[in-house]
Amino acid sequence: MAFKTLEDIDFAGRTALVRVDINVPMADGRVTDATRIERILPTIRHITQAGGKAVLLAHFDRPKGQRVPEMSLSLVRPALEAALGKPVAFAEDCIGIPAKKAVAAMEPGDVLLLENTRFHAGEEKNDKMLAAGMAALGDVFVNDAFSAAHRAHASTAGVAELMLNCAGRLMEAELTALEKALDKPERPVAAVVGGAKVSTKLDLLSNLIRRVDHLIIGGGMANTFLVAQDVEIGKSLAERDMTDTARDILDRATAQGCTIHLPCDIVVAREFAAGAASETVPVNECPADAMILDAGPDTVAAITKLLGDCRTLVWNGPLGAFEIAPFDMATNAAARAAAELTAAGHLVSVAGGGDTVAALNKAGVADRFSYVSTAGGAFLEWLEGKTLPGVAALED
Ligand code: 3PG
Ligand code: MG
Secondary structure: OOOOOOHHHHHHHHEEEEOOOOOOEEEOOOOOHHHHHHHHHHHHHHHHHOOEEEEOOOOOOOOOOOHHHHOOOOOOOHHHHHOOOOOOEOOOOOOOOHHHHHHHOOOOOEEEEEEOOHHHOOOOOOOOOHHHHHHOOEEEEEEOHHHHHOOOHHHHHHHHHOOOOOOOOOHHHHHHHHHHHHHHOOOEEEEEOOOOOHHHHHHHHHHHHHOOOOOOOHHHHHHHHHHHHHOOOOOOOOHHHHHHHHHHHHHHHHHHHOEEEEEEEEEEEEOOOOOOOOEEEHHOOOOOOOOOEEOOHHHHHHHHHHHOOEEEEEEEOOOOOOOOOOOOOHHHHHHHHHHHHHHHHEEEEEEEOOOHHHHHHHOOOOOHOOEEEEOHHHHHHHHOOOOOOOHOOOOO
């Protein structure tokens, strides 16, 4: 990769401005999933143990240029201190006098958290003045926020252009895993793509059919592909205006040597509710008054067999309505199969984006995948084959 990493920088006596993504879920004032916080610790510890000062730059939620008290990063600070095992100082602004004073008060080895970058309207506009205000605070910029790298913001792209910069450990790990999965994979490569809509994943599907050998489509978007093949789907959700697009994707996949796999059996129900009466039928026998809520056991068996023949797997999105049992069966079973093949050394499995991490956590397999990305939108844009501005800004 064409950028510097932590090893290339001497942090002793220097102030590192570290872009992190601690945009963590919270409920009742508490962080409910600290994964993103835990994943940035190696970078912070590397800098502080080398005798550097770590000044953390981050956004939190979407305050849209306003000071919104509920979106203050001071709310995340206790969880950060707990994870790090030491105090973290806080500055009320990410630029200007409050930030400068807080940096001036630091000793080598200290950690300082700056207030939400998105309290400034210039952040999302990648404003040069704002980026310069950030750059003035340190000697080197470390970007450890892969999951925010799809944003061309002042704190991701802008500031990197103004300073000596490098990638942090997490950024490096994410990019290495993604490269292994799609850029230089061991073949055959399979991708699982689930979720509700074809329309939100068009670019992603178009890119994947060029890159993978097998594309397994599940979730609501599989219904649209079934309609495109004139399969009756009863009352199932589908984007009927997208059937031409779906047909086009099927044709292009064939032309590009990618096999698309749709469910061969389905779990249907008359209502979408926990424990609703359901039945499993062949894919072309969906009752007119029922809806498809999951893939069936024959589909899972076919996926399991297919994954057994593959060496690399990229996973994004659930195969069914996984939030509600029993419609989580296919997602759980296929994820377990992938985890077992990974644990046995047969498969490199990389997952990420949106609901994916929640689905894999629910299936209890996230720790047995080769890599689970902390990124939502950035993972999807990477699957679309897009250049991520935050990564591009680091290139030497
Ligand atoms: C995320 O949570 O996906 C990242 O922190 C980016 O947040 P955003 O979607 O609000 O830009
Ligand atoms: Mg997002």
